[in-house]
Amino acid sequence: MSDIVLKTENLTKRYGGVHALEGANFELRKGEHVAIMGDNGAGKSTFVRQITGVEQRTDGKVWFDGKEANFAGPIEAREAGIETVFQNLALADDLDVPSNLFLGREKVLFNLGPFSILDRKYMRKATEAALVRTAVKIPNLSSTIRHMSGGQRQCVAIARTATFASKLIIMDEPTAALGVQETAQVENIIRTLKANGEPLILISHNMRQVFDLVDRIVVFRRGKIVANLRKQDTDGNDIVAYITGSKTGEAELAAA
């Protein structure tokens, strides 16, 4: 039990009569990378929103880091150690890279309330270290985010996540809007995270990416988890069958 980072039991979310998520039982172990797959509207993002406190669940329980978790909002979840890279990047366009990395948790030289003097040298150094650790290459740290490509922005967002999350990182389609080489860069960051032993939940539609990167694949269909398979026990066709519903996972799940 001690090496389980995240566990959900019977996690359920209903919007009025719509059952967006039903009875999801999910586990994530230390250092494990898990992909969540499924069609649009299958409940992937709903599942993440319940964990990160963006929405409040209808029913069920969540344990995070050994304790039962009831996050009132995303900031609480973040403080507990869950970092999320959202589809719409939460970056401030007019700030440079270190300012974005440390946004809302600036390191200060001395505390004068809101007028605390920033420790810019430290934040710059820490940013450089974080970019090295995640293998993100940004040509000029002082450049504002506005002047960067989509891939660079995504990398900054991920580097920020990886810098502060000690316990769990969630990425919601991090490469959806990126080109081939930018995608490769983001995937490299994810590999680096894996090597560092940081647990990750990756939501993705990209079969190749998922098989390249993760240890385990969880498939959602119509708000339910229909498959929970280790990568070596399955293949692309199998996953597609679960996603489209031509194969149902009741038997396997019962066995597991």
Next chain:
Amino acid sequence: MNAADGGKDVAQTSHGIGGLTYDAKKRAWPAEFNVFLALVILVGAFELIGRVFLGDSFLFNTRDNVDAIFNEQRLQIIILQVSIVGIIAIGVTQVIICGGIDLSSGSVVGATAMIAMSFAQVATVNGNPNPKAMFIDYGLTDLPVIVPLLVAIGCGLIAGLVNGALIAYTRIPPFIATLGMMVTARGIAKWWSKGQPISFPTESFAGIGKGLMPVIIFISLAILFQLILSYTKYGKHCYAIGSNEDAARMSGIKIANHKVLVYVIASILASLAAVVLCSKNLTAQAGMGVMYELDAIAMAVIGGVSLSGGRGSIVGTVIGSLIFGVIISGFTFLRLDAYYQEMVKGVIIVGAVVLDQWRQRRRAIGA
């Protein structure tokens, strides 16, 4: 389908993602540099027109009885006449960077001037009781200068708290909240003495706005707030909120508190401008500061502060205020009617916003 290997190659290049090189030439100049260039061109234009048509110099000393290189008198007037509105513009700059707008500063100047001045009056004028003294019956005359100063700061604090709380907690647009304050504060200014001017301040109060004191106060405050914007958490959060409020909220910044603070600072700066103004004029009138809010916004916008938030600096606003001063002074120098000044001012304000929009669009299409 071997993007994974390709990815490793990418990671080994030294120029960022996908082999994208960083083009140092494309790096935008600081916006302040462009504004400064505009100031230089403007001064040059006045100098040229002066030399050609008037046979006089705008910038340099042409009088034989004065030993100086520059026309120091004119330079002093240029900065002196913008320094009071400039103090307001320092606050307005922070509000605009934070994604808001403050239309109330001119009226806050009026109300604060009236209220503060009534605590700065002398008891006797030329041996007779001060005919304008409001609180002479209560013995509130000849008070130390700190009293009217604190009263002024108090006025600014209240106006700012109301503005900030309305914007942060009722979520009405800053335009409407501060418009309400603009009308209300002007009403207070008129009601305070039933429209009568308030005059005869103490000598120490009159000292605040004497001579070049407004310039010194303006420049000191500008330096102070430029440092605050560049080096403190407050400054960083101003830019963050103006640039992407949702991102700032997701990052755990307390948006509401920050906004209240920004509007409080802006209103207190307007109050300080009021103290300097009525001290300089030795009187306070209910009509003081009319249109100052728009002049202050114009100075900021000319100085490169983006009305959509997130970009700009106090340095830019100071240069913007100098452009303002040069235009007014230049028109006087060319002996043109004051009416033209207003017209040209209007054109320049709109021109600066058009320029800002154009710059943003160009940036958006990646040019």
